[in-house]
Amino acid sequence: MQQLIDGYTRFRSKVYPQHSKLFEKLSKGQQPQALFICCSDSRVMPEMMMQCDPGVLFSCRNAGNLIPPPSEVGSGVPATIEFAVRVLKVPDIVVCGHSDCGAMKGILKSESLESLPVVRGWLEHAGPSARWLTRMLKDTTSMSFEETLDVVTEANVIVQMQNLRMHPSVDEAIRKKAVQLHGWVYDIGRGDILQLDAEQGCFLPLVTGERSSVMAPPGKQRKIA
Numbered sequence: 001m002q003q004l005i006d007g008y009t010r011f012r013s014k015v016y017p018q019h020s021k022l023f024e025k026l027s028k029g030q031q032p033q034a035l036f037i038c039c040s041d042s043r044v045m046p047e048m049m050m051q052c053d054p055g056v057l058f059s060c061r062n063a064g065n066l067i068p069p070p071s072e073v074g075s076g077v078p079a080t081i082e083f084a085v086r087v088l089k090v091p092d093i094v095v096c097g098h099s100d101c102g103a104m105k106g107i108l109k110s111e112s113l114e115s116l117p118v119v120r121g122w123l124e125h126a127g128p129s130a131r132w133l134t135r136m137l138k139d140t141t142s143m144s145f146e147e148t149l150d151v152v153t154e155a156n157v158i159v160q161m162q163n164l165r166m167h168p169s170v171d172e173a174i175r176k177k178a179v180q181l182h183g184w185v186y187d188i189g190r191g192d193i194l195q196l197d198a199e200q201g202c203f204l205p206l207v208t209g210e211r212s213s214v215m216a217p218p219g220k221q222r223k224i225a
């Protein structure tokens with residue numbers, strides 16, 4: 001905890017004074033550029049990855065970057081989505097998975113969830129990913145656990161994007177062409193991002209020309225959609 005308090009002390013003494021005008025402006029309201037739905041994992045830092053100031057990303061974080069149906073208001077996720085789309089009118093929504101995700105590992109190794117009934121219930125929102133994976137693995141039994149984890153991580157992003165469209169606010173905004181959806185996977189070790197190319201049905205580097213991650217080597221992009 002002392003490390004966190006020391007950080008706050010530096011923020012108060014050095015960072016805040018340098019950006020006081022920005023904070024004063026932000027104290028009157030926000031106009032974020034995107035709703036960013038990602039995992040709670042401590043290694044995923046959207047503001048650092050996107051190099052953006054406070055006020056740019058409206059975040060929604062939970063284990064596994066899952067999006068339950070609109071009826072499940074208890075999780076808070078549907079309310080966050082509705083507010084972002086109808087009140088803040090964000091033009092873009094990013095669903096961002098990541099490498100080495102504990103939630104995705106839990107899906108693959110369900111026995112590890114025996115003492116975690118709440119987590120197990122929450123991960124049911126990723127059920128279609130697991131079922132899809134099981135079907136796919138019948139034809140690709142040579143995959144290692146790490147490769148399988150990469151695949152289910154990507155599949156989960158696709159499934160959660162589909163879940164997102166079930167929310168009336170999002171469906172309405174898509175019909176009005178007021179919002180665009182993006183599916184990303186962040187590789188922690190490499191610091192790079194792949195994005196879902198819906199037309200090609202695979203994940204490709206977010207920035208054209210950038211080196212592909214190990215999850216999708218150049219010329220060997222895995223078709224999963």
Ligand SMILES: [Zn+2]
Nearest residue numbers: 039041101102
């Ligand atoms: Zn995670």
